[in-house]
Amino acid sequence: MRDNPEYRNVPLAIGGSSDRRGVISTCNYQAREFGVRSAMATAHALKLCPDLVLAPGRMALYSEIxxxxxxxxxxxxxxxxxxxxxxxxxxxxxxxxxxxxxxxxxxxxxxxxxxxxxxxxxxxxxxxxxxxxxxxxxxxxxxxxxxxxxxxDDFVIGLPLGKIPGVGKATLGKLNNIGLYTCADVRQFPFEDLIKGFGKFGSVIWDRSHGLDDRNLSLSRQRKSVGVERTMAQDIRTKEDCIKMIDSLFPLLEKRLAKSEAKIQSQGIKLKFSDFQQTTVEHRSQLLDKEYFLELLTEGLSRQSNRGIRLVGLHVGLADPEENKQLVFTFVS
Missing domain, CATH: 3.30.70.270 (Reverse transcriptase/Diguanylate cyclase domain)
Structure with missing residues (x-):
């Protein structure tokens, strides 16, 4: 909108075209009033807002700014x-x-x-x-x-739990199911039961609901994963078609991984189905192995339920260098 003032008062989104299975990257507030959101299929966004103006992304410019x-x-x-x-x-x-x-x-x-x-x-x-x-x-x-x-304290106590960073739809649903909707509700809930239901994250929910957060800033970020994915122009349905996608994506993943000196600790595959539901299968692995992706694919396809597949993605989890350090003892005889 800065570079094109004529877009300032119209619904605008950055994303791919609907005829190529594009997805919305971001949109302005005028578009959001129609229900358009990031990660939404462009075709669906245009149904919600027929006058939506689509513009291609300019990643080089965004990085520069x-x-x-x-x-x-x-x-x-x-x-x-x-x-x-x-x-x-x-x-x-x-x-x-x-x-x-x-x-x-x-x-x-x-x-x-x-x-x-x-x-x-x-x-x-x-x-x-x-x-x-x-x-x-x-x-x-x-x-x-x-x-x-x-x-x-006044600000935090009335916060809906969905506003706490890290509380997604699934976690929020579980919290709501046990009668927890706001930080005030959590303060009245037994801490032990929160830990039983949510593990370590239960402690985070408890702390945030009490306005506690002693984390320092992370001044150096360690990349945790490397991945590649592709949305197809048309849905695919068979294992053979998915294998072809893995064959084309694997060299790209190798190329990206070569830029990182970190060792891998897991391999994963992502499938997004025609109804926009997705599944991820990830298991520990210390070596990049294309055959292992095929094993993960079999597990992912077991959740297909006759749906078409619109996206296939491959990724690897990277090990934390600090966690890989070992103590070395010198023994003197």
């Missing part, structure tokens, strides 16, 4: 944790600008971004990461939400 914004961030702090091309956590505890006021720092960053890129930005200011993340969504697309320490 992302670097430009990152440079702006670095003027205020070197403690930056990127989340995506257009989102990041900043720890401004040690920033002396504006007498250390995080609110004024955030406002100045937003002004700098607009002045230098002509793009708007929203910001969330809070004492901890997860509240800052939620706050950043409160006044989009061009606002700021500040949650000071004395307002933290």
């Amino acid at each position: 992302s670097q430009q914004i990152r440079e702006i961030f670095s003027r205020y702090t070197d403690k930056i944790e990127p989340l995506s091309l257009d989102e990041a956590y900043l720890d401004v505890t040690d920033c002396s600008m504006f007498s250390g006021s995080a609110t004024l720092i955030a406002e100045d960053i937003r002004q700098a971004i607009f002045s230098e890129t002509q793009l708007t930005a929203s910001a969330g200011v809070a004492p901890c990461k997860f509240v800052a993340k939620i706050a950043s969504d409160e006044n989009k697309p061009n606002g700021i939400c500040v949650i000071t320490p004395d307002k933290l």
Whole structure:
């Protein structure tokens, strides 16, 4: 919209064309009013919004602007944790600008971004990461939400659990099934039962519901997986057709994996069916083996239920170098 002002007041989406099984990458707020969402099939998006304007993605430009914004961030702090091309956590505890006021720092960053890129930005200011993340969504697309320490508890206690980062549809459904809808509900629920039902993540839900998040910023990100996938122009149905897709995707995966020095720890295959439901099969493996993908395919196809297959993907999980370090003892005789 910045480069094409005529698009500013019309429903707009970035994505592939409907005749090639395209998918929406992102869309503006006018399009969202019609129910258009990212990861939605373009054909379905056009049914919801017939006047939707489609534009191709420009990844090189997005990366360039992302670097430009990152440079702006670095003027205020070197403690930056990127989340995506257009989102990041900043720890401004040690920033002396504006007498250390995080609110004024955030406002100045937003002004700098607009002045230098002509793009708007929203910001969330809070004492901890997860509240800052939620706050950043409160006044989009061009606002700021500040949650000071004395307002933290009031803000958190009424939050719907679906707003807690990491609580997806499946987890939210399980929480709702036991009568938990808000952080206030969790505070009244036995901690032991939460752990029994949700394992380690139960502890996270408990902490977030009490406004607790002591995580530091991750200043160096370790890539956890490498993958390739392809959406077909027409659905495929047979194992033989899927094997052909694996044959074409495997060299691309090898090429991408060659750029990483990390060792693999698992292999996985993803199938997306004609009803847009998907399944993933992943098992531990320390060697990249195309034949093993074929074994995983057999397990994935057992869940097909006569549905067509619109997407096939291959991926490998990467081992954490720190976890692979071993202690070495020198014995002196």
